[in-house]
Structures are given as structure tokens and as C-alpha cells.
Amino acid sequence: MMHPHIKATESELEILNILWREGPVTVRQVHEALSATKEAGYTTTLKLMQIMLEKNLVSRDASRKVHVYTAAIDQGRMKGQIVQRMIDNVFSGSAMQLVMQALGNQRTSPEEIEMIKQYLDEKQNIAGA
């Protein structure tokens, strides 16, 4: 199996999102990105990332003084798992219920709705081909 430990806490996910978005980065960069949103101490961020290293959520290049971290798991894979867990735990296994909740819930732009419809059309065509 490629990814032995696949589970991340809320905080770890925040950091992973930064890694996915900004590519290989230092602790300081991550910390700065986090600070944009929330209050956070530098060593707290550092510790979190060290723990994530132990969990193999990230890898790092420690050949220089300033270590450079990279996400060690695939974004799509991780998000897929999260969504699947939510479908199972919250929506009794029905993806449709989740989708409707997500769309009904908030104001999604007409453009986005159009894109989703197109996506569904393609999905139907492939399935029905």
C-alpha cells in the first residue's frame, strides 16, 4: 500500500492544503500562510509538521539547515477519503444526499450549476455508451 497512515486531523489538513497549494515550503512559509487565517505560534506549527512527518503525511528535505517540506499524500486521494467518510457517517452512504445538501445549502453560482450539469451529462453518456 502506498499510503499506510491515511488520516489527518483538522489542523493537519490545514497544513496539507498549504502544501498542496504552494508546493515544497519551509515551516516559516507554512506558518505565515496559517497566520493569514488564524492565530498560531511558530513552534506549534513546527511541532505539527514534525508529527506529520512521523505519520508520513509529509516528507522533507533536511539536507540544509532550513528544512523543506512536501505533502506525501495525494490530494485527490485524501479528499476522496474524507468525502467518503462523510457520506458514510452523515448521509447513510448516499452521495446524492450529500450533493443535494451541499447545493441546497448555499448559493452556488449559475455557472457552477451549469458545469455540474455538464459533468453529469458526460457521466451519463459514458455510463450509457
Next chain:
Amino acid sequence: MMHPHIKATESELEILNILWREGPVTVRQVHEALSATKEAGYTTTLKLMQIMLEKNLVSRDASRKVHVYTAAIDQGRMKGQIVQRMIDNVFSGSAMQLVMQALGNQRTSPEEIEMIKQYLDEKQNIAGA
């Protein structure tokens, strides 16, 4: 505000799901339902539900010896919040990304896809009216 404390842990959500599904129930009934899925001690379940009472996630009728619990928060409201949080935290605020992840992720039946499309049509008509 109707619902002061709106946040539930994973375990609490499991219990809420039972309450929503099975209506007013006793601790024993909840415990039995939980046991179907997972290992759980009776007093553990009891304690959890007592804590949920403090958090106002549930209410109870304690007029008799055996207390009867009811969910104190609306299912749709709670699930909406959970989904919204996931959209914000995991999908940078885009409901569409979540929807596509959810649908791409797993096999959704053609009927369900059809229902979603109809739902989207209605949504468009209302918006465009």
C-alpha cells in the same frame, strides 16, 4: 438564536443519527443501535448522552425512571453546517468541487444522477424566474 451550541463530535453525531432515525428513545435503545456497528459500554453511551444534554444537543423527558431522549437540533441544519465546514476547510469554499469529488469518487446510480439533474433544473428555474 435557536441553537446556541452547534457542534458535535464524531461519537455525538452517531448518536444524533440514531435519534433522528428512531425518534425519542432510551439510552438502552441507543446503546443497542450503536452496538450493531461498534463496541461500546453502556455507561459510556449514557455519559455521552448526558454530556449532549449539557450541550443542548438533545433534550430528555426525565419524568419517569427511564429517561427518554430526543434530538434537540434539526437534522438538516446540523448536516448543512457540517457540509459547509467541509466545503470551506477542504474545498476552498467551492461547493462544486465537493460535488464533483463526491460523484466522481463513487458509483452513483443513473437514477440518482437523474434526480440530481432535475434538482438542478428546478434550482435554475427558480433562480432565473
Next chain:
DNA sequence: CATGTTCTACGAATCAATTCGTACACAAAT
């Protein structure tokens, strides 16, 4: 009414996540 069963209440142990202080390494600048 004595006994066994079923319940609630509650304190305390455990476990995990998070936070932060402190120590020490290294390098650049004075």
C-alpha cells in the same frame, strides 16, 4: 421486606490533539 435487575449520576483514568517554553545548533553581521 429481601433480593436481583435496571437504571442514572458522577468522578476519575486514559488517550489524542494542540500549544508552548526552553535548549541548543548554525550562520551572518558587527
Next chain:
DNA sequence: ATTTGTGTACGAATTGATTCGTAGAACATG
């Protein structure tokens, strides 16, 4: 060479969730 700045490492405190043992109330049954 000393000082200053920026890093990593790591132990320990804190906080929150979960688990469970134990005690005592309520009640049914013989």
C-alpha cells in the same frame, strides 16, 4: 570572537473526548 537572528528538537502542560468503575435510587418478583 561575540552578538543577534533564525532554525530544529523535544518535553511538558493543557485541553477535549472518550471510557469505565462504582455507588445508589427505583422497581419488580418471590
